[in-house]
Each structure stands twice: as C-alpha cells, then as structure tokens.
Amino acid sequence: MIAALFLSGMIVWLAGASASLALWRRPANARRVGCGAALAGSLLNLAASAAAIFSASPVFIGLPFGNPAFSWAVRLDPLSAFFSVTLAALAAAVSLYSFDYLKGMEGRRNLGAFGFFFNLLLLSVALVFTASNAFFFLVAWEVMALAAYCLVSFEHEKKKARDAGVLFLIMSHAGTGLLLIAFLVLASACGNLDFSSFHLLASRMSPLQQGTVFLLFFFGFGVKAGVVPLHIWIPEAHPVSPSNVSALMSGIVLKTGIYGMARVFFDFYGTPPLWMGTVVLGLGVASALLGVLYALMEHDLKRLLAWHSIENIGIILIGFGAALMFRALGQANLAALALIAGLYHTFNHAMFKGLLFMGAGSVVEATHTRNMERMGGLIRRMPVTALCFLIGAVAISGLPPLNGFVSEWLTYQALLAGFGTTQSLTRLMFPIAGSLLALTAALAAACFVKAFAIPFLALPRSPEAADAREASFTMRAGMAALAVGCIALGLGATWFVPVFDPITQQTLGVRSSSALVAAHGWALSPGRPHGGTISLAGMALFFLVAGVALAIPLALRWRRRSVRGPAWDCGLPGLTADNEYTSTAFSKPFRMIFSALYRPRREIQAEYEVSPYYPSAIRFESEIEHPFEKRLYNPLRDRIMAAANRMKGIQAGSINLYLAYIFITLILLLLFGVRG
Amino acid sequence: MIERLMENAAQFLLLLILSPLVTGVIRTLKARLQTRRGPGILQPYRDLQKLFSKGMVIPETASWIFTVTPWVVFFSTILAGLMIPMVAGEAPLGLFGGVLAVIYLLGLGRFFLALSGMDSGSSFGGLGSSREMTISALAEPAMMMAIFTVAIGAGSTGLTEIAGAAIGQNWRFLAPSQMFAFAALSLVLIAETGRIPVDNPDTHLELTMIHEAMILEYSGPYLALLEWAASIKQLLLMTLLINCFWPFGLQPTWLGFGAVVGIGWLLAKLLLLSCAIVVLETVNAKMRLFRVPELLAVAFTLGSLALISTFLF
Numbered sequence: 001m002i003a004a005l006f007l008s009g010m011i012v013w014l015a016g017a018s019a020s021l022a023l024w025r026r027p028a029n030a031r032r033v034g035c036g037a038a039l040a041g042s043l044l045n046l047a048a049s050a051a052a053i054f055s056a057s058p059v060f061i062g063l064p065f066g067n068p069a070f071s072w073a074v075r076l077d078p079l080s081a082f083f084s085v086t087l088a089a090l091a092a093a094v095s096l097y098s099f100d101y102l103k104g105m106e107g108r109r110n111l112g113a114f115g116f117f118f119n120l121l122l123l124s125v126a127l128v129f130t131a132s133n134a135f136f137f138l139v140a141w142e143v144m145a146l147a148a149y150c151l152v153s154f155e156h157e158k159k160k161a162r163d164a165g166v167l168f169l170i171m172s173h174a175g176t177g178l179l180l181i182a183f184l185v186l187a188s189a190c191g192n193l194d195f196s197s198f199h200l201l202a203s204r205m206s207p208l209q210q211g212t213v214f215l216l217f218f219f220g221f222g223v224k225a226g227v228v229p230l231h232i233w234i235p236e237a238h239p240v241s242p243s244n245v246s247a248l249m250s251g252i253v254l255k256t257g258i259y260g261m262a263r264v265f266f267d268f269y270g271t272p273p274l275w276m277g278t279v280v281l282g283l284g285v286a287s288a289l290l291g292v293l294y295a296l297m298e299h300d301l302k303r304l305l306a307w308h309s310i311e312n313i314g315i316i317l318i319g320f321g322a323a324l325m326f327r328a329l330g331q332a333n334l335a336a337l338a339l340i341a342g343l344y345h346t347f348n349h350a351m352f353k354g355l356l357f358m359g360a361g362s363v364v365e366a367t368h369t370r371n372m373e374r375m376g377g378l379i380r381r382m383p384v385t386a387l388c389f390l391i392g393a394v395a396i397s398g399l400p401p402l403n404g405f406v407s408e409w410l411t412y413q414a415l416l417a418g419f420g421t422t423q424s425l426t427r428l429m430f431p432i433a434g435s436l437l438a439l440t441a442a443l444a445a446a447c448f449v450k451a452f453a454i455p456f457l458a459l460p461r462s463p464e465a466a467d468a469r470e471a472s473f474t475m476r477a478g479m480a481a482l483a484v485g486c487i488a489l490g491l492g493a494t495w496f497v498p499v500f501d502p503i504t505q506q507t508l509g510v511r512s513s514s515a516l517v518a519a520h521g522w523a524l525s526p527g528r529p530h531g532g533t534i535s536l537a538g539m540a541l542f543f544l545v546a547g548v549a550l551a552i553p554l555a556l557r558w559r560r561r562s563v564r565g566p567a568w569d570c571g572l573p574g575l576t577a578d579n580e581y582t583s584t585a586f587s588k589p590f591r592m593i594f595s596a597l598y599r600p601r602r603e604i605q606a607e608y609e610v611s612p613y614y615p616s617a618i619r620f621e622s623e624i625e626h627p628f629e630k631r632l633y634n635p636l637r638d639r640i641m642a643a644a645n646r647m648k649g650i651q652a653g654s655i656n657l658y659l660a661y662i663f664i665t666l667i668l669l670l671l672f673g674v675r676g
Numbered sequence: 677m678i679e680r681l682m683e684n685a686a687q688f689l690l691l692l693i694l695s696p697l698v699t700g701v702i703r704t705l706k707a708r709l710q711t712r713r714g715p716g717i718l719q720p721y722r723d724l725q726k727l728f729s730k731g732m733v734i735p736e737t738a739s740w741i742f743t744v745t746p747w748v749v750f751f752s753t754i755l756a757g758l759m760i761p762m763v764a765g766e767a768p769l770g771l772f773g774g775v776l777a778v779i780y781l782l783g784l785g786r787f788f789l790a791l792s793g794m795d796s797g798s799s800f801g802g803l804g805s806s807r808e809m810t811i812s813a814l815a816e817p818a819m820m821m822a823i824f825t826v827a828i829g830a831g832s833t834g835l836t837e838i839a840g841a842a843i844g845q846n847w848r849f850l851a852p853s854q855m856f857a858f859a860a861l862s863l864v865l866i867a868e869t870g871r872i873p874v875d876n877p878d879t880h881l882e883l884t885m886i887h888e889a890m891i892l893e894y895s896g897p898y899l900a901l902l903e904w905a906a907s908i909k910q911l912l913l914m915t916l917l918i919n920c921f922w923p924f925g926l927q928p929t930w931l932g933f934g935a936v937v938g939i940g941w942l943l944a945k946l947l948l949l950s951c952a953i954v955v956l957e958t959v960n961a962k963m964r965l966f967r968v969p970e971l972l973a974v975a976f977t978l979g980s981l982a983l984i985s986t987f988l989f
Contacts, residue, residue, distance in 0.1 A: 379739045399784040400777060412776055412833075419828050431824040431983050435976070438820035439813065445783060446809035449790040453805070458797030459737055523771050532774035532833035539772055539781075542755050551747040558732065558897045567735035567796040567893055575737065581794060581802020589810040593969050 002051050002059045006076065006130075009044030009088075010123060012037050017119035024112020031102045034115020038095035038122055042088045045126055049084035052076035053502055060132070075132035075195070078502035079267065082343065083129040083259045089485065090251045090350045091122050097358050097478025098244045100471070104365060105242075114154060114242075121147040121248065128256050134183040134193040138176070141256070145172045148253055151245040152237045164236040171233045175223030179260075182216035185209065186268070195263070203270035210269075214276050217264045225257025227317065228287040229628045231310045235294070238306035239370060243361020246302060250309040251354040258316055258346055265324055266339065266507035274328040278429060281321025285433050288314025292443045293597060296450070296590050297624050299583040300370045301360045304451055305353065308396065311440060312349040315411065316342045318433055322414045325429075327508070329421045334414060336504040336512045337527050341410035343500060348403045348489060352395040355482035359389035362471035362479070363455055367464045372583045374462040375455035381468040386456045388479040393452045395486040397445040401536040401543070403489035406524065408441060409534055413526035443590075450586045459577040491537045494521045584622065591624070598624040683768040683930040684758055690939070691757040695907035696720035698914070698946060705954040720907065724900050732896025735796040745792035746894070746901040749785040753905045756781040757912040761839045761919050763938035765926040774833040775823055778916070782868070782909060786812055789902075793890035800882060804889025807965060811874060811886065814972045815867045821979025822860040825853055825986055826920055835916070839923045849921045856982030858921050863975035865917055869910045871953060873963040873971070884962060911946075918945045 016037020023030040052059050055076075062073035076084065098118070102111055124147055127140035149172075153165030183193070189205060190197050202213055219230065226234045234254075238246045265272070265280075291311030298304035319342025326335035360370075362385045367375050379386040395402040415437070418430035460466035470476075489496060498513040505511050518525040523535040569575045591600050602622040606615040650661075700717035707714025734742060756778040758769035773781070790809050793801035827833050830841035842848055849858065867874045870887040879885055880892075891902050919926065925941025927934035963971065 377737075379741070394784070394787065397783075397787060398780065399787055400773075400780050405780055409776055409780075416824060416827055416833065419824070420831075428984070431821060431828075432980075434824055435817040435820040435979070438816040442783070442809075442813035442816040445787050446790075446813050449787060449794070449805060449809055453791050453794035453802075457739060457741060457791065457795045519771055526833075528831075530832050530834065530837050532776075532827075532837065533771055534773040534777050535771055538769075539755060539777075542769075542772070543751055546751045546754075547747065551751070554897070555743065555747070561731035561896065562734050563731065564736050565733040567737055567798045568800070569798065575797055577797070579799050580797050581799050581806065586802060586806045589806055589965065592966060593810070593814070 002048050002055060002076065003061045005044050005048035005051070006059070006074070007061060009041045009048060010126065012044060013041035013119045013123040013126075016041065017116045017123070020115025020119070021112050024110055027106040027111045030112040030115050031099070031106065034111065034118060035095050035098045035102065037115075038098070038119050039092055041119070041122060042092035042095055045084060046088035046092060049076065049081040049088060052081035053078050053085065053499060070135045070193070071133060072136055073132045074127065074130040074136075076130055078506050079259075079262060080130045082499070082503055083255060083262075083346075084126060086255060086347050086350045087122070087125055087129060087252045090354045090482075091248065093478045093481040093485075094244050094247050094251075094354060094358065095478075096481065097247075097361075097475050099474040101242075101244050101358075101361060101365070101475055103472070109154070114151070117147045117150045117154075118245075121151060121253075125252055125256060129259055132195055134187060134195070134198075137195075138180065138183065141176060141179070144253065144256065145169065145176070148172075148249060152241040152249070154242055154245065155240065158240065160236075161240040164233070164240045168233045168237045171223050171230065175220045175230070178216045178220035178223075182213050182220060185213050185216075195267070198268045200268070200270040202264070202268045203272070207273070210273070211276075214264075214269070214272070215279075218261065218280065221257040221260035221264070222283075223257070225254050225261070225313050225317075226287070226310045227257075227283050227313060228290050228310065229632060231287065231291070232626075232629060232633060234309055235303050235306045238309065238357075239300055239302035243302070243357055243364060246305075246361070247354040247357035250306065250357055251350040254309055254313060255346055255350065258313070258320075258342075261317075261320060262339075262343070262507075265320060266327075271330075272324055272328055274325060274426065277321050277323075277325030277328055278426065279321075280317055280324055281429060281433055284314045284317030284319075284321050285436050286314070287311065287317065288440045289436055289443075292440050292447060293590075293594060294626070296443060296447045296587045297598065299372045299454075301363065301372050301375075301451065301455060302357070302370050304372075304447065305356050305360060308356075308444065308447070309349075309353060311444060312345065312353065312396070315408070315437065315440070316345045316349070318342075318437060319345060319407075319411050319414065322411075322418055322430070322433075325426075326414075326418065326421065331421050332508050332510045333512060333515075333527060334417050334421065336500075336508050336510045337410065337417070337516075338414035339504060339508065340497070340500045340512070340516070341407055341414050343503065344410060344496075345404075345407035348395070348407050348486075351482050351485045351489060352392045352402075352404065355388060355392040355479055355486065356396065358475070358479050358482070359385055359392060362475055363389075363468075366468035366471070367462070369462070369464065372451070372454045375465045376461040376577060376580065377457070377459050377465060378468055379456040381465075382456075382470045384476045385471050385479065388476075388483045389456065390452055391483040391486055393448040395490070397448050398441045399445065400534075401490050401539045403486050403493070406490055406493040406534075406536065408437070409524075410526070411437060413531070417526065417528070417531075446590070450583055454583045454586070458580050459575070461577045461580065491540050493524050493536055497524065597627075600624050679931065680768065683764065683766075686930050686935070687758055687762055687768045688754065690762060691754060691908050691911065692904075695904065695911040696724060698911050698950065699907045701947065702950050702954055705950060706957060709954055709958045720903075724904060727895075727900035727903070728897050730896040732894075732898060735798075735893050737797040738792075738795045738893070741788070742792050742795045742893075743898070745788040745795075746898040746905075748788040750901045750905045750908075752781045752785040753908045753912070757908055760835050760912055760916050761923075761926060762915050763927055763935055763942055764930045765839055765843060765923070765928060766836045767834075767839075768930075770834055770836040774835050775827065775838065775916075776833050778835070778912075779819065779823075783812075785905065785909075789890055793892075796893040798893065800885075800889045800892050803882075804886055804892070807886045808890060811867055811968055811972075814969055815864045815975070818860050818972055818975035818979045819864045819868075821976060821983055822857040822864070825857040825979065825982040828983075828986060829853070835920075839919050839926060842921065842923045843926060851985075852988075853982045853985040854921060856978050856985060858917070860975045860978035860982060861917055861920075863971060863978070865913050866953075866956070867968070867972060867975075868913060870906075872957040873960045874968055876962050884965075914946060914949050915942070918949055 020034035058077035124144035131137035295307035323338035398404040398408040415434040515527040523533040790805035793805035830838040875886040927938035
C-alpha cells in the first residue's frame, strides 16, 4: 500500500515533468499540468511517507533492473520518511502557490521548461531522502543539483541569476566530490554500496579513517546545508530565483544536507568520539550567529531571508551537535531530546521559511522590487499576505505560541541538561551555546521587526508600493496553508512529538515521547521529572479567553471614543514617506555595535549652493564587508584562475599536438599494462 | 482545579493592583532622595483612571497592528506574570511555562510594541523600536547565562522548582555563583525595565528616549494599557529576581491566612529592591546609547562567572 502510493507519487511527478515539457508551446496548459502534477505527486508522497514513519518495518521498493552493486532501490525507514514528509508538506503548499504565481510569467518565459525542472527537482529530492544505496543516492543528488541550477538561473537573461547559478553549481560539485570520496572509503571497507551495510560501519574503522570520513561528510553535506564558511552561495542563489523556487530551495533543498548529516551521524556512526559533536555544535553556533548578523544588514527582502536560512541551519546543527556529544557521553535519552529538537526545527523551518519566501514573492510581484526601502504600507493593500507574513515572522523569531518556540525550547532544554553530563571543561560549551542561541533568537526578532515593519507598515515609499495589488487566490491559499501549519505545529506540539519515536528508536534505541508529553497531553516537558513544562495550547487558550472576554468588548466600547488624526510630525507640514525610519536606519545601532565584524564603509557627499548647512542633494553610500568572500574565497579563486592560466599553454589548438598527446598517453598506458 | 483557578485569579488581581503601586513608590522615593516632594505614591492609579476615561486619537497612517499591540503586550505580560511564584511557592500557571516561557512571552510583547512603533510612520517610533530591539537583544546572552546558572542549580526551568530549590537554604544567596547571577540579572532587569542608566522612564527628550518613543502615538485607554503593562513587567521582573534568590516568606499555598503573610513578605522584599533601584537611579546619570553594550557585556561576564563558580566553589 505504502509502496504503491509512493511509486504513484513518483510516476505523477515524472509524468508532470514530461507533459509540461511537451506542452511548452501552450504556456497556460503547461503551467496547469506542471503545477497540478507537482501538487498531486506531493499529496501522494505525503500520504506514503506519513504512513511509512509508523510502519513496523522499513518499506523497501526495488526496480527490477540494475545490477547487485548498483541497484535502483528506495527504502523508507523512519528517518527517510520524516524528511520525505517535510518535502511533501512544503511542496504541496508551494505547488498550490505556483498556479497563480507563474501566471505572471506566461508568454514571457518558457513555463514548460519550468514545470519540467520543478517536478524533476521534487522527484530527485524525494529520491535523495529515500535512496537505499550510495550509488543511487549520488545519482539523485546530481539530478537535484542540476534541476536546482536550472531553476535558480531560470531568469537567465539577468547576469546575476547566471552568476548565482554557476556559483551554486561549483559549490555543489565541490561538496559532491567530498561525498564521493567519503562513500568510496566506506564502500571499500565493506565491499558494498548499500546504506544498510554502512550501518554502524564507520565506528569500526580506525580513528584516523573515522575522523577523515566524518569531516568529508560534514563538509560535503555542509555545502548544501549552508554551514558557515561554506554558505556563500545561499545569499546569491535564493534571491535571484523565482520565489516559489526560493521557498523550495530554502525549505527543502538545504535540508538534503541536513538529511545526509543525520543519516551519517546517527546511522553510519555508532558512538562517535566527543570532538565530532563539538565541531558540529561549534559550527552550528557560528552559522546561527553570523547568519542573523548579516541578515540584519540586508535591505533586499529575499537576501535577508536567505541569510536567515543559514541561521536556522545553525540552530538545527546545535541540536545535532549536542545529540552527537550526548551519544559520545553515553546519554541516549538526552541524545534523543537533542535530536528531536534538531529534527523538529528542520520541519518548522521548512514551514515558516517556505511561508516567508512565498510572502516575499507576493510582495516582490506586487511592487516589482526586492528592495525594502521602496516598499511600505502594504498591510492595507495586501492584508492576507501581510497576516501570513506576520505569522511566519513571529514563528521564525521563536516567539510563543508558534512552532519556532517549541523547537528552540527543546534545544535550550538539551543544552541545559548537557552541563551535568561531564566533569570536563567541555561542559561549558553547552551554556555558552545556549546564551549565543538566545542572542541569535533576539537578533532574529529584531530582524523580523524590520522585515515586517518596513515593507508592510506606515506609508508607501514608492508609487509601485502605493499601487500594489493583493496576491491572487492560490497564492494566498498556499501561504495560508503553511501559516496554519506553523500554528498547528506550535499548539499541537504534544501530538507531533510521538512522530519522532520511530526515528529515535531506529537511531538511538530509545523512545522518549511518553516522557516528553506531560499533563495528559497538555504540556511538553524535557523528559525528566520536575524539569519544567510548557504548554503552548494553554497559552493560546489564555489569549483566546482573555481576548474574547476582555479585549473585544472593551475595544468595541473604546472605539466609539476614538478619532483618527495625523501622527506627530514635529510641526512639519504633514508626515510623508521621507520622514519614515528606513531599514538602514533601523539596523544602524547593530552596525555600530558589531562594527568589528562588519567593518562598515560609508561615504556621504553633500551638494550645496550657499552654505553646507543647507544641502540641495545628499548622496549616501554604505557598505559592509563580507569576510569569507574577501579573505577565503577570493584568494582561492585567484589561485585557481592563475593555475588554470599557466596550464593554458598545453592547449595550443593544433591537431598535431593533440595527436602527440594521445600517442604519448597510449605509450605510457601500454608500458603500465606490460609492467602490471 | 477550582483551587488552581482561584490561585490564578488571586495572582492576576495582585499583578493588576500591586504594579502601579510599585511604580508610585519608586517615583516617590526617588523624588524624596532628590529633595522633591513628588506626586504621592497613588499617582499611577490616578493616571490610569484618567487615561481610561479619555478618548483617543489613532494616527491616520496606522493599521490594525496599532490597535492589536496594546492587547498583545498587556496579555502576554499578565500571562508571564502568572508563571512566576509571587506569594505561594508554586507558580499558579507553572504548567504553561517556566523561566524560558516568561522571557519569550515578554519578547512577544516587545516584538509587537516595536512593530507598533513603526506603524505610524513617524520617525520617533522607528527610533524607539530600533533601540529597544538592540538593547534587548544584547541583554539576552547575559540573561540566559544567569538563568542557566539558577536552572542548573535547580535542575529545572520551572520557576516553582527554581524557587523551591532555594527554600530552606536561607543563606544560599551568599554563594558566589548566586551572587554573580543575581548581579547579572539585576543589570538585565535595569535594561529590560528601561531604567537609568539605560533608559529614562521620565523623559520625552527625542534624543534619549527608547520605550517612550515607541508609545509616543498612543493616547487614552490604549496608552493606559501599555503603561499598566510596563508596570506589570517591572513588577514581575522584580519578583522573579527576589523570589529566585531570596524566597523567604513564600507560602506553601495561596489559600488561607498564609496569603496575607506571603503578601506582606513580598511587599517588604519589593520595597527593599525598590530602594536599591532608587539609589542606583539617583547616583547614576543616563548612559549614551552606545555605552550600553559595555554595561551588558559586564552583565554577560558576571553571568559567565556565575556559571563557572557553580563548579569551582
């Protein structure tokens, strides 16, 4: 049953891909077929993977061809099924959104190709999550990278989109190279490419090999996930792609890296050495903090969200790193708590980041700019988009009673418990990570005050923003679906937690949901008695009762006594959009306080006629430095280019020379063969 | 169940009634220390009554965020207030959340307050929002360090358990870790409640105001709600501080005569803390905004020392 559902989902995606490509001359049909197939395939996949999480034994589906070493088979064990559910839930909402979102591109762009790559991306990501051997995994991984590349560079007449696509492709392949080596090392140790034979394998190797394989996997998957310092492609690629693609890229393509890490860390490794956990935790904290700090400086709405993806990947990795450390310290229950925190945040991030990117897409489509300084006042023109974006903003800031708070709370609880697990100074890492996580969360809240207030509140800052139109029906429906998801995952946390039982059972051998759920399903506890509880449903109930009993009647009464009047304008002739606080001004205190990191450069040129106190025009330029690009990647790129230039000499273009190369190679190979 | 509801109702009323009094006492004490007469300790009640009976002006440029914010701020502060033990050792709504939930609920209120500051389109509001979010973000790591210290000591983030761990060990607050954590939390309290040297609650000078700038456009009943919420937040943070470190006089239950004794103890402790705040406010000048990070860095260092001393001493 599960197998049939899963396979039919795959077939629908495949059929949708080919059908929309075939229909490329009829854009409206291509769009409907492409999005419809993506939606139907996602729903089928959702049903199959949700059932597979709870199925007693892993569901195995093999295709009847291939050979024993390279088999085309998928296996839905609980870990795969969980990520597959994440994909399917997000993809369904994004597909719904795409129906109307793509309408604006009709006639201007090849929607047949879009539908092809969109469905292909969903198919390949689903196969990445479920592939049962390394060969098939890497094939799906490459198809995913290529499909994602084509979607990122979809608006290929823009140079930025092409450059971002190439950067993504290069980074992605560098990562794949590392993965290939790591898989080959594992395969040579057991003579097989099957994931099931890799189970606990890595822990049986020598410490040096173990460490090397771990680092290869961590950085290989880290490129896709966007771990600092491998993150540079994310803020380039997310903003230039169409917004439904950005939602998928950020919500789920980054998660393939997280899936790979989860598979390696908790399936291939048994009890890892302690240092592995500390590396993951440390880079997780660094990603979270740097991601949000750079997000604060952005005034491009989609780039801002892209930096937040890096932040959230960091928060997920804090959970994973803590889980690895607890495993090394022999604390299976705590490891389960930390793993649940990381996985819960993975799902949450797919929900609210998908929502935010779709909201940003609606706004960008309505105002024709990604620059927040040119938006404003959209809450009146686009009320539904504004409400959905607000829900996403509250959720991503980790504020109660929405879902972001649940996963952050679980992460804090894991870190708090970690302090008592060891006597060494390593334990100081847990509270330090906790306080930096608190800083990250507070900075994220500050950033989302900006990201909501500047585009949506106050007065429009440009004529486009003043004439913006609300997003059309399916776009609103797609956003609303994810907004409901954010609320449900917050209020219904205690119903969602049992989903993780099969996963922790599979990876760590413990089931902890009964310990995590307290007070008859009303409250969540950290799994130890008297450890403190939270109840988001209870908080929501309090707000509901207080709102209905007090706020609504009183607000209605006071409304009769209220008048509308102008805001205080210091006696100037009326408030205009020029008086408003800008995004740059909002983040100014942060720019000054963290100037050691940003190294801001600013230039002010005033033009005046009579006196410098009465300028007729002012030009202001402000820029911050991106240290990883400047100190790490640019020198590296220059070295590679210089080496390539030197090697250019052997490419003379003369056919005789190439024949000589072939001849020499042949001789060398013959010599090698004779000797061997 | 009924008992729990009554406890909640009692603490709810106590928060509402007591919070303006604390504000009034602090103002009066401060006036006396500066050899002024001051308006009397009941002035905040009179202010609230006056504001509630007035009409209000809502800016033309504002959206529904502006009208929702006072309610979100008020109710999230009250909800946080019900999660801390005030009179009885057990927090009435302890099941709904502990110290982390309290911080994040206050964060929810602050998030909406900052949004409403930007909603009117006046630059004062944006200025206040930007500064408020900066200072609160920088206060967060110090607060979390101090909280980790007390939570590790109690093995819980529940405030009932945290206060319970200190009950019966009357001199525990003299332990180095507790003293450092107390100092760190006190600095955070000053920053969070917008008191000198971080912010001045009595000023409306454009260049220096933070909290007042965000609520500049509010008038009438909504202003009253926000002022009241600010008083409640101050009361709850002060109570959090004193009951985590000096839980003397916390009663086993809210019911019966014990509640009166408990309230008496609470008032005495609050008075003591208010005196300390007043002295601090009087002998210090307000800091420049960009000196505040240094103060919060001191708080973070104190918090880290607190944590380290939990296993050194």
